[in-house]
Amino acid sequence: MSTDVPTPTRTWTRALRAVRGYPVTAVVAVLVLVTSIAGLVIRVVGHTGSVDAVHFGPFRVFAVTTGALALVLTLAGVVAFVGAAERLMGSRRTVLAFVATTVVGTGLAALTALFDRDGHQVGALLVGRATSFDPWTAILGTIVTASAFAGPLWRRRIRVNAVAVVAALLLYAGHVADLSAALAVAAGWLLGDLLRRGPARLGWTRSSHRETRVLLGTVVLVSAIGPVIALLSRARVGLLAPLAAVVGTGPVTPVRGCSENGVTGECLRGLLAYRATDPWTLVLAVAPLLVLVVAGLGLFRGSRFAVWLAVVVDTVLAVAAAVTYSVLPSRMAELHGTENRFVVSVSVVASVVVPLATALVLVLLRRSFTVLPARRRVVTFLVVVVAALVIVTTVVLVTTASSPRAVADPLRLVVAALGPLSPVVTWDRLPALDPALRFVLGAAGPVLWLVVAAAAVRPTGAVDADADADGLHESRLRARTLLEAAGGDTFGWMTTWQGNAYWFSDDGRAGVAFRRNGRVAVTVGGPFGWPDARDAAMTAFARWCDDHGWTAVFYGIGAESAATLTAQGWGTLPVAEDADLDPRTWTTTGKKKQDVRTAVNKAGREGTTALWSSWQDLPVSTVRQIEAISEEWVSERELPEMGFTLGGVDEMRDPAVRTLVALDPEGTVLAVTSWLPSHRAGRVVGWTLDVMRRTNAAPNGVMEFLVASAADRMREDGVERLSLSAAPLAQSAEGAPTADGVQDLLDLVGGVLEPVYGFRSLLRFKAKFGPDLHPLVLAYPDPVALPAIGVAVVRAYLPDLSLRQAVALVRGRG
Template sequence: MSPQTRALPERALRTVRRSPVTAVIVLLVLVTSVSAVVLRVQHGAVPSSFGPFRVFAASTGVVAMLVTIAGVVVLVGASERLMGSWRTVVAFVVTTVVGTGVGALTAFVDTDDRNVGGLLLGRATSFDPWTAIVGTIVTASAFAGTLWRRRIRVNALAVVAALLLYAGHVSDLYAVLAAGAGWVLGELLRRTPKRTGWVRSSHRETRVLLGTVVLVSAVGPVIALVSRARVGLLAPLAAVVGAGPVSPVRGCRADGVAGECLRGLLSFRATDPWTLVLAVAPLLVLLVGGLGLFRGSRFAVWLVVVVDTVTAVAAAVTYGLVPGRVTALHGFEDQFVVDVSIVASVVVPVATAVVLVILRRSFTVLPSRRRVVGFAVTVGASALVLVTIVLVVAASSPARVEDPVRLALAALGPLAPVSFWDRLPSLDPALRLVVGLIGPVLWVVVALAAVRPTGAVEPDTDADGSRADRERARALLLAGGGDTFGWMTTWQGNQYWFAADGRAGVAFRRNGAVAVTVGGPFGWSDARERALTDFARWCDDNGWTAAFYGIEADLAAHLAPQGWGTLPVAEDADFDPRTWTTSGKKKQDVRTAVNKARREGITATWSSWQDLPVSTVRQIEAISEEWVAERELPEMGFTLGGVDEMRDPAVRTLVAQDAESTVLAVTSWLPSHRDGRVVGWTLDVMRRTEHAPNGVMEFLVASAAEQMRDDGVERLSLSAAPLAQVSAPDAPADGVQNLLELVGGVLEPVYGFRSLLRFKQKFGPELHPLVLAYPDPVALPSIGIAVVRAYLPDLSFRQAVAFARGRG
């Protein structure tokens, strides 16, 4: 027996010891499920003699058993690691009892087996191990970090809610109740301090959450169409999507009985692959849109909004125009449940569209004009061709076709309102087939045409049309270099101006009639001074006011003869790492932090993002998301980077990890070049976990200095803390300086710029003042607003007023 084979039992035993509750549940699921399958084969049904152990039995087949075991290992195992064994037992038992117990009460509410519109058709005997699994992992989410707590809850609730709303099995109801119970139980079990209320998401996390919701909403109707007991509240919506001219619903005609039509819609199932393929055609568009949302596509937002709006309108017309839909239904309960079901089928897609419109600013990736035009031309030409085909076939039909407008509306395919189907059965078979195919084909064309503008498969590498300028800026930075903000000029969102000789450039962001630069000119040093005046003249020719933000005071002095004024806005802190040492009284805190980190086995890894292990990357993303969630303001930008900027292959990350490879903190460093080689690094992102030991950031910066000393780098910049300075300004305060001081004071409790500047002084750097250069004092109010909008483009008026009041 090989050593690897002999080690298997030992590893299995260690796993069982670490997660005993998970191991016991896996064993119970395996034993009860196998017994249930055997009894079902022998006796045709599973007896009720299992007692309370029935909650562990996945009795529908071998596949269900394997999937359930996998769910226990992954989800319950993760729960046990998060909150410990005894809490896992409590969560497993309590959420099962609450979910099945409260769900069992539905047996006393829903007593009519003939109810086709009711949500509560099942019986309290429909136990399912997934009730406990869902309840346990939602309970454990309270013990996870901000990022995974939100992801677990949103994903779990989205899945179980979709199953309940579309399929409507009683086991789905149990799972929803167990998830709700787990949410409450987790908050009760978690005794550590926790923040209440709404927790802010980063743009990236907002994209993930909304993309997940849209993908689930696309899969939900498919689940309902193939379900054998589709009685969910949104079953009418699935019927609107699934039924069409090729497979018309019995009783749905303009002069028919509403009850018969409604029952036909609620009992409609996609019984063959052909019908299912036609039914899912419009859902492909949602699938493409959901994938585009993950990539931050603004085009995907509007695509999903349009599809959800069309779906809601189709549902409203379908059920609103059928006469007598209330009087034909029997029983008050039926009428109430059916009315709620129809309203939900309209409200849910509308609500999804409204949320996307409200949060559209989180989707910052804009498609190129070429891709948008390509989408419009493709869809428009396809629609014209398909409608022409319908009209040609209709004209050649043996029987005269009246009202061609109905045929045009029927081209919506699966989303055509049923009120337009009344005459389709009398049409020529060939025309019926064409009309039935036109809609799905059109939706497939829309889905395929939307792939590129949404970036669902291939991201748009030139989303804002500035890729060429950005690459040109990178080339200038590599050759000639730049100032403190140099590499920040390559970030998304900047616009560019280049000198006529191509030896210098300026990156800026325009707000209204003000162009705020990202630092000073970059490129060859002897061309930067001239670039100041040329850029200012170019802005004036375009009717804009140029404002050089965060440039060195010596450079700004060249504008003084032309009447420009300056205001101090920050101080750059840098030193020469080639002479770096931790000796000296001023660096006592740094020396102590480094020695402590090394004693505790903490290591620092200098790497590009692409070379980091996947597990490390995921931890960094979680740390960054938690950092954003703790702030009460939107994400800042302009000269402050995040995870997206860390992905640049030219950027370096320095990661602090303990002996178990757990990420404690991370920093990112932007390069400075001269003559094609790196001569300096500038600190950008600083993130740490709440459990990281004190001094971990000092350890990381000291480790970076040692790395740069070994590499022979000339300059280590701790960057400039925006809107923060140590020395008092010489110039008297005026309007814009008061505004910037107000903003700095408001942001200090949130982002800690001034405390960050004090932190940097521990390393004994040299301080260089950075100023805002402006051409005209009259423009100062608009310049101040433009600077604030550059940092906080998503700041709402309500947030601004609230924080200004808090400052006062």
């Protein structure tokens, strides 16, 4: 009788298999556990609160002496990060990275003792600082080294997250252990690039919009957590510690030495020594940072409102630091006092520059955040914030007026209560104020910031994403319903994508999706809806555009559909060819399909399988691999992501869309395709190929295998049409008409994009399957408008094209 309960023998077998597969990870985990337990025993037996490094010697790198929770987290870090490093670059390189980054990180950090000015013996300090680290120094150094062997997605994520974390710890807390970790990460970055064989990766590779959102959201969240770490730290000497002090202290906590005459050295020491010791003080301190947390979560969702919210908060923090520390040429000398002039200057300048730099990066990359908030949510946010500001100001003024002690210049107290904009130079007078007034002043600012954070949740989509962010949810749902009931053309399902606007006929039986650039409205294919209503819809849409002063352009419509317009004097240009086949009768036989037969046979021999699924039903590991493949594909392109009639990972997430994934016997994703449905009378009668992505290591023929597998699947389902879609701005040579002078407009664009996106190569790939070809044209009403139409089409595909890239495009260099 079989049982699913694992026996001790099976458990030991699995454990031994894991140890054999990851020997370095297993040894490091054991050493961390043993040395940490030994350290605890020494502390208990020796009745001491600390463990001298001499008890461990070089094994100090493995000891965790700060508590059970820290030990559990460290063991988890060893398994996750050292294990991942060992999988990426092998055991030998993992050992080298572990040792080298530890030696470099701790060694260079120990040299800071040479700059000690307190009269200590340098030799003793070198030994002490060389052992003032924890296992995370080696763990972070190792995983950053291994990032060089990962794909673009995880290489960037590992490095950005590691740098963000160690930078926050170093800049806000500034302990020797934080410096060791930062140096280990830098050493790991360089070591990884040296160990990796292959062409050097210079510069910053392009990332998708989704990945840009993840990275910037992470940076903003870390920037919000950094001051909290510093406020909870027992001692902090980081460059951004002054900024943490600005956020953390307030009218309720006057600081000795801070007066209206400037910030003296005693004031700076007092600010840096301030520590949040109770929950109430911590709540007051972190209230402004909660706004950054909300903004960071909104950035993950692509919110443009979150971008500007983070920009405003970071700018406020920078201004607050500048005002607090009197960073003005005429008062700079007052800041230094008896402190080291260089260190203080760098620290204060960093506290101003870092938030401003973060805000600047967000502004420059704001185009990656395409989700605009609904107008009603923005209005609600402004009303709530203004009302809160009025109420807080009123409460402060009323409390000031009713105070038994006269208060001069009450409006200045109102400004001081709004923290962190309140300069500490006014706080030396607070002890003389009435206790009730001091409480109101201490709570007013944090309460206002908490209201701002709460009010920003909905417009940023931090918790509940706005389903109608562009105000077109109802129209998009209407278009989707009409498509499912009556169908559309080749681009039919693409009309449901974000970024499209909609027009519907008066009787509601047909609709048009379009994108407007300037005074040109470019349609996404032809009208969708009931076939007998589509021709009339074309004419009605053109008339509607003309009423609004726009030029209507039907992009990617069939020659038969265009006949309705050409009869009215419209001109046409060929822009693509739709390739389709009937999967019910299609086979791999025939000389022209030799490459397809070879690919299918090869996949069978190698055990490659095809998984047909919706995105939601894919295994998590498969989803992560697809995202990594897509990110690698984007990083290799010279131009930004294209859109309009070209989908990506976001479009694959639609529950109606299907993915077809090629997997090797170990479950590794080799390639992925996505398929858009075509409906008739509420039933799926066809699928259209959209996304095609593969790994660089995928064997030749994997895409041919996937398309053939799709045909087999559709044959079983009784599907009538398999469309290989249309390669934009590409036609077969025999199908191209003679140029008439304006054809060169789109030929130039297609030719320049060919090395980047391979549209014409894609057309040749589709020819392997012997499909039927159907010309698709661009129909325009007036040749005079062709230059503007060309710009509008390019903008539809490349909405984020920069001026530099546009110049390169015109010059034909991509």
